Amino acid sequence: MPEGHIIHRLARRQGDLLAGEHIAVTSPQGRFAVGAATLDGRRLEAIEALGKHLFYRWSGDESMHVHLGLFGRFRTHRSDPPPPTDGTRLAMHSDDAVVYLSGPTICELIDPDAEEQLRARIGPDPLVPGTDPAPFYESLGRRRIPVGAALLDQKVIAGIGNVYRAEILFLAGIDPRTPSHEVDADGAEALWQLAVSELRAGERAGRIITVRPEDVGARRRSDLPRRQRLYVYKRAGEPCRRCQTPIVMGELGGRSIWHCPTCQPG
DNA sequence: GGGTGATGCTGAG
């Protein structure tokens, strides 16, 4: 489900709810049993998001690393929590809230060395304030792969997923198949700025809405039905919201991608 | 009730 905007939103909201509290930690499903036993009863100090990764800092200098992958999901209950299901990998209980985690690709304790190695593989995150975009520009200039594939590479830029890559390339007017190193400086800067603004907006809203109000005749974007929130993602054959050209689907980086041949000339 | 696809990533070949 989640791209970087949701991960940062989770870090913020769970932090508000749980940080500073002593947390009862269990693994109803059992696949995080050892980690849960280690953390049970400790104080959760902070939660940090980087790209699509979450790091939970606990008293006693333990860190827990979570990556939701394609299927992972958190559920938060502030009162009357239902019992965990068979798929609940992790449960965190404070006095007045419960957070359940199911289906993550990764839920593990991580030591400082492993975390350092992991961080070295994660590129600049547009949602972390003050991040220097220079490594992003360098990566684009160096890589020979299509820019649409580069944007999914978490070492090039962290937190972009399949929805945002298609939408940001549309907003920048760049054909996804353009070789990364042929994107000029203005194009690269536009991509970074769009990543910052769109992911920030997504984090605030809790969902991905990229359309500009003038392109859908709406006054408030938040009221838009799901199918009208995006320009190109999963809209193959439908008319472009700006020029009516049918949206085209292709494949890049092993994932489907969509673009407008007119607004994103090759 | 079964089948399928999904906003992700890794490691083998």
Next chain:
DNA sequence: TCAGCCTCACCCC
């Protein structure tokens, strides 16, 4: 490049 993995909502019968 591709299989494999993780879970669940949604579709169709």
